[in-house]
Structures are given as structure tokens and as C-alpha cells.
Amino acid sequence: MGVLYMNMKILRQLGIILALCLAAEFIVSMLPIAFPSSVTAILILAALLGLKLLQEGHIQETADFMLSNMAIVFVPVSIGMVEDIGLLKGRMKGFLIVVCVSLVLTFLGTYVTVRIVQICMERLAGKGGVSDE
Incomplete structure (x- = not known):
């Protein structure tokens, strides 16, 4: 059962x-x-x-x-990208710029979000709303 x-x-x-x-x-x-x-x-x-x-x-x-x-x-998406790598010829510089900018923005967005959550948690803990345990 x-x-x-x-x-x-x-x-x-x-x-x-x-x-x-x-x-x-x-x-x-x-x-x-x-x-x-x-x-x-x-x-x-x-x-x-x-x-x-x-x-x-x-x-x-x-x-x-x-x-x-x-x-x-x-896996299938990655294989599909490898098969179509020829589409990036002549555009690799722009592609890499977009990837790098996206990476930095993602890290910054994640940092800011985590920091805001930490501040909110600290304020709630100070008011007795949330405890760490």
C-alpha cells in the first residue's frame, strides 16, 4: 500500500x-x-x-x-545552440557583451533582493515578529 x-x-x-x-x-x-x-x-x-x-x-x-x-x-537547448553556432558569426562581440551585462545585472539584482529581505527580517525580528530559531 x-x-x-x-x-x-x-x-x-x-x-x-x-x-x-x-x-x-x-x-x-x-x-x-x-x-x-x-x-x-x-x-x-x-x-x-x-x-x-x-x-x-x-x-x-x-x-x-x-x-x-x-x-x-x-541538454536539448544546449545542443540546439551548438548546432546553430554559425548564426553568431560576426555577432560574437555583441553576444558576449549582452551575456556579460546580463550576468552583472543578475548578480546585482540578486544582491539587492537578498539585502532587502535581510533588512526586512531584521526589522521584523526587532519588533518580535520573526525569530532566527
């Missing part, structure tokens, strides 16, 4: 994630502008978690599995 229960739990979790993705696809198809459905799905997930309509435990095992095996998703 334990194996069957676990299999059904994972199927239910996959169903929840698939339903979020399908809902995001539907929402994006209704928008007048182009917007990535994957980002929409993440926003829906964040809203559901924030509103406590969905709990982390509802998707925990499947999400952990997907995160730990995320590298598999990038």
Missing part, C-alpha cells in the same frame, strides 16, 4: 503542476501581448501559496525531483 500511495501522491502533484501550466497557457492566450506562460505559471503558483490555497506539501516531492534534475531540461 505504501508504494501505491506514494505513486498516487506523485501523480496528484504532477496533476497540480500540469493544471497550473495549462491555466497559465490559457491566461497567456487571452493576453493582447506576448508573455511567457512559464512565468505566468510561477506567478499563479506564488499567488496560490501566498493565499494559502495551496500548501508546499501538495507539490513537495515532485518539485524537489524536478529541481534536482533540472540540468536534464537544458
Whole structure:
């Protein structure tokens, strides 16, 4: 019974994630502008978690599995990029500039976000709202 229960739990979790993705696809198809459905799905997930309509435990095992095996998703994309490397001929300098600027902006954005969260946590801890333990 334990194996069957676990299999059904994972199927239910996959169903929840698939339903979020399908809902995001539907929402994006209704928008007048182009917007990535994957980002929409993440926003829906964040809203559901924030509103406590969905709990982390509802998707925990499947999400952990997907995160730990995320590298598999990038293999086909990487191979596709290698096959189309000829498209970058004559544009390599611009491509590298975009990559470097994006890298720096990503690091800065991450730093600022973490710093803001740290400041908020310190203020909440000072008011007795959040403890480190």
C-alpha cells in the first residue's frame, strides 16, 4: 500500500503542476501581448501559496525531483545552440557583451533582493515578529 500511495501522491502533484501550466497557457492566450506562460505559471503558483490555497506539501516531492534534475531540461537547448553556432558569426562581440551585462545585472539584482529581505527580517525580528530559531 505504501508504494501505491506514494505513486498516487506523485501523480496528484504532477496533476497540480500540469493544471497550473495549462491555466497559465490559457491566461497567456487571452493576453493582447506576448508573455511567457512559464512565468505566468510561477506567478499563479506564488499567488496560490501566498493565499494559502495551496500548501508546499501538495507539490513537495515532485518539485524537489524536478529541481534536482533540472540540468536534464537544458541538454536539448544546449545542443540546439551548438548546432546553430554559425548564426553568431560576426555577432560574437555583441553576444558576449549582452551575456556579460546580463550576468552583472543578475548578480546585482540578486544582491539587492537578498539585502532587502535581510533588512526586512531584521526589522521584523526587532519588533518580535520573526525569530532566527
